[in-house]
Amino acid sequence: MRQLQNDLLLRVLAGRSVSRPPVWMMRQAGRYLPEYLHVRKQAGSFRQMLANPSYAAEVTLQPADILGVDAAIIFSDILVLAEAIGVPFQMEEQKGPVFPTPLQDLAQLHEANLDANLKHTLLAIEEVRRSLGNRLPLIGFAGAPWTIFAYMTEGSGSKTFSKAKSLLYRSSQFSHQALEKITTATITYLNAQIDCGVDAIQLFDSWAGLLSPEAYTQYALPYLAEICRQVTRVPVIVFAKGAFFALPEIATLSCAGIGLDWNTSPAYCQGFKQALQGNLDPCVLYADPEKIQQETLKMLKTFPAGRHIANLGHGIYPDIPVENAQTFIKTVQSFLYP
Ligand code: 1CP
Numbered sequence: 001m002r003q004l005q006n007d008l009l010l011r012v013l014a015g016r017s018v019s020r021p022p023v024w025m026m027r028q029a030g031r032y033l034p035e036y037l038h039v040r041k042q043a044g045s046f047r048q049m050l051a052n053p054s055y056a057a058e059v060t061l062q063p064a065d066i067l068g069v070d071a072a073i074i075f076s077d078i079l080v081l082a083e084a085i086g087v088p089f090q091m092e093e094q095k096g097p098v099f100p101t102p103l104q105d106l107a108q109l110h111e112a113n114l115d116a117n118l119k120h121t122l123l124a125i126e127e128v129r130r131s132l133g134n135r136l137p138l139i140g141f142a143g144a145p146w147t148i149f150a151y152m153t154e155g156s157g158s159k160t161f162s163k164a165k166s167l168l169y170r171s172s173q174f175s176h177q178a179l180e181k182i183t184t185a186t187i188t189y190l191n192a193q194i195d196c197g198v199d200a201i202q203l204f205d206s207w208a209g210l211l212s213p214e215a216y217t218q219y220a221l222p223y224l225a226e227i228c229r230q231v232t233r234v235p236v237i238v239f240a241k242g243a244f245f246a247l248p249e250i251a252t253l254s255c256a257g258i259g260l261d262w263n264t265s266p267a268y269c270q271g272f273k274q275a276l277q278g279n280l281d282p283c284v285l286y287a288d289p290e291k292i293q294q295e296t297l298k299m300l301k302t303f304p305a306g307r308h309i310a311n312l313g314h315g316i317y318p319d320i321p322v323e324n325a326q327t328f329i330k331t332v333q334s335f336l337y338p
Contacts, residue, residue: 002134002199009071009137010199012275012309013235013256021300021308022070023332024139025325026239027315028063029075033322035062046091050076051117056124057131064136066322067329071137071200074128074193076121078143078204079151084118085185086110087152095156102155102163106177112185114192122196129197140198142190144205144240145182145223146216149175152182161210168211168219175219183223187230194233202237202259203227209242216246221253228254237277241314244268262313266303277309282316285324292324296331305337 004010008022030036036059043049049056060075079089079097086108089097103109112118128138143151150164151157158164168175190201208220220240228236238250239259250258251272260266260278269276284295300310310332316325 004134004137004199006070006136009139009309010235012307013200013237015275015307018306018337020334020336021303021310021332023310023329024069024071024073025063025067025312025316025328026073028067028069028073028325029059030316031318032316032320032325033059033062033066035059035066050080051120053120053123053127056120057127060124060128060138061131064132067326068333069136069329070333071139072128072132073139073141073202074121074125074198076124076141078141078148078206080117080121081112081142081182081186081189082148082152084113084116084189085181089151097151097157099152099155103149103152103178106174106181109178109181112188114188118189118192122192125193125196125198137199138197139200139202139237140190140193140234141202141204142186142193142227144203144208144220144238145179145186145227146211146220147205147207148182148186149179149219150207150210153178161207165210165215168215179219179223183226187227190227190231191233194231198234200235200237200256201231202239203255205238205240205243207242208240208246211243213245216243217249221246221249224250225253237275237309239277247272257309259311260313264313266308275307275309276303277311279311279313280328282312282314282320285312285316285320285328287324289324289327292327293331296328297335300332300335 043055056075063069064072089099150161154164235256237257238255241261244264257275262281280299
């Protein structure tokens, strides 16, 4: 393991002692930061930022420099993997991601092409690693197979992902075959991220909560388990948003951390061997500083001492004032375990 000046995140994930919880925020490299918007304007668009390792590296470092978080997360998107195996996307300003040719046929899928667009993210990781030196851990990430399958087959974002879900019930064999291919590519991609210098991995299963417990057991967990079995050189955090019902099964995976959203109490995780991450409701960050402090402290006290990575329960929203994010970070960093 790399010797880092601030290794709080890795210590908690390894079950080692810490004086306070580490803190970072999902979507911390994003639109709430004026400096991010400035780089996006320079780049021309979100897609052009993804395609340019220097821009991606620059915005990755912004939260570390501006907010002093305890970990950086590489600026990229879970959807680059979908494109790299054959289902390209566009990012439309008001609408979000759109896939002109949604996945319908397995012949559309090919193996992960690390030399195509994934190369940009891998180069950005190398660049961030050089700039960060040994200051902080760098988190790499990928979408969980179910969430990537959901976007690829739905053809866009959605509240219900009903087209994607209907496939599970109408074409179980096709769904499993597609999920297997996504899983294999994800393992290749994550191991390449580790080769380039990430210290930990987060798997985002953003649409986990749309599935029934039975469908989650059938179509999501086996593929998460396979990734956890094959990505072993750095600790893996599994964040399955909305999947409180699957926590006991997620706890059986060989992952080092489990992310919780704000609907899920850490009390549901008693006896788990993993570190827990989360889970302040991002909307708390719209309140005044006293309220932010109070709610953050309340959240910190609900988690087991020394086994907690402080975070929001989901990504930070674009219209949250930076000072409020700063109050959240500072409150965690002033909290010492007895
Ligand atoms: O306009 C812009 O600048 C684009 C906004 C944006 C950003 C900053 C998008 C579009 N993606 C990202 C970066 C991003 N995406 C990161 C960077 C690192 C960081 O966290 O700081 C990460 C980890 C993601 C992951 C991601 N992308 C997820 C999983 C996490 C989550 O929030 O649940 C998902 C679902 C996406 C898809 C995506 N990317 C962007 C949009 C608008 C969407 C669609 C969301 C939806 O369907 O509602």
